[in-house]
Amino acid sequence: MYSSQYWYLQNHSLFKHLNNSDLNEICYIAAYKTVRKGDIIFFSEENNGRVFTLKKGSLKIVKIDVEGNEIVKDILKVGDLFGSLDLIESNEDEYAIVLSDTATFCSFKTADFEKFIENKPEVAVKYTKWIGFWFKRLENRYSNIMFKDVKTRLLNFLKDIAKDHQTDPDGYVSLPNYLTHQDIASLICSTRQTVTSLLNTLKSEGIITYSRKEIKVKISVL
Amino acid sequence: MYSSQYWYLQNHSLFKHLNNSDLNEICYIAAYKTVRKGDIIFFSEENNGRVFTLKKGSLKIVKIDVEGNEIVKDILKVGDLFGSLDLIESNEDEYAIVLSDTATFCSFKTADFEKFIENKPEVAVKYTKWIGFWFKRLENRYSNIMFKDVKTRLLNFLKDIAKDHQTDPDGYVSLPNYLTHQDIASLICSTRQTVTSLLNTLKSEGIITYSRKEIKVKISVL
């Protein structure tokens, strides 16, 4: 158990080049938790001000806006960071929901993490670059939403998930489908009905096939 | 001249608490430049991979998208950081245009800056927090664009500039108007015509008055 945790952090790009004693140190301040499908991780309360990294499974990040609508902000996969990335404090109107059967994540109190990186400048720089990268990712996603029509956005969304999956010999990528049309709509900033009918359009165009459990995308068109 | 540069960095929130020798060090790697209205600062070529901070004046950040359209991404004011914030590399399709009569900025090569923060972890943490703050700002701007109608977006845009200006005794904030309707449209993700007619609607509603030189906004409605 402990060794798997050590192994995970050692292989995380943030901590890859640390020596053993530093790795022990980061392991020491790390808390692990395994949760089940549908479980919610609130970023407030006992998790207030924590930086998380996902060790296993997948999550969706949800935000409640002022009108009380649930907005799906992001889908995260293994290795991704989330939570109080700015090392300031957590957003009280945000939480994560587990999509996979189980998910394991690791977290640090921002204060601990801050203290840690103050003595490991190379981690500080890596972390800064990581945040910068995440920033650009957000920027791209939003410019996608603003300047592309819904169909393009949907295809880009599929492309985005597909890049983390293997292509089958028949030229299709099979994506496990954790998400409802409502979720997808929220992610690409559209409506349930539009997503449903666009998915059917794509199906009739031969670009995708899908069931409730998976979506298969013809990789060549992406 | 040199003392003013020293003074600027000393008072920048990123470097505020550095001792004299560290301040000298950051001053040593800083390059200053003063440019005039309309001048363009490309982020590629000789400026490739630089982090900038604006010492005086105001700028707009413009991006050329794949279709060749100019998108106004941001308006920056004194103290703001821009350029290769992720410390990786600069965006070749982005540049800054000077809006004020003159602008002075200070810049560091990312490699120099990276080296600097490696030995000043507290600056690294501050920088990370700064990026985090900028992150939230981006998030807010885009959620504004995605979920509000154009009129609300326009008002929020005005509010956003207004908060950096003094309120007149008559309850109006006077904003110098560097921007064309086209620029505003681009910032709030709308069209020139829509902005023009909305501004006139707001004028007839008594919420704003404007000329080519300034916009006055009734602060109470914001």
Next chain:
DNA sequence: TGGAAAAAGTCTTTTAGCCGACAAACACAA
């Protein structure tokens, strides 16, 4: 000072995609 270019103003037409309403299909529990 005049004349061209840029910006602003005002129409009208067009359209993407939101929204509500309802029905069908599925999931899951008892």
Next chain:
DNA sequence: TTGTGTTTGTCGGCTAAAAGACTTTTTCCA
């Protein structure tokens, strides 16, 4: 297997705002 909640499918009406076309005003510099 039957019932109940959830997700998906389909349709037409509707509207905000984009897009186009043209005029008027302002800017600015030769």
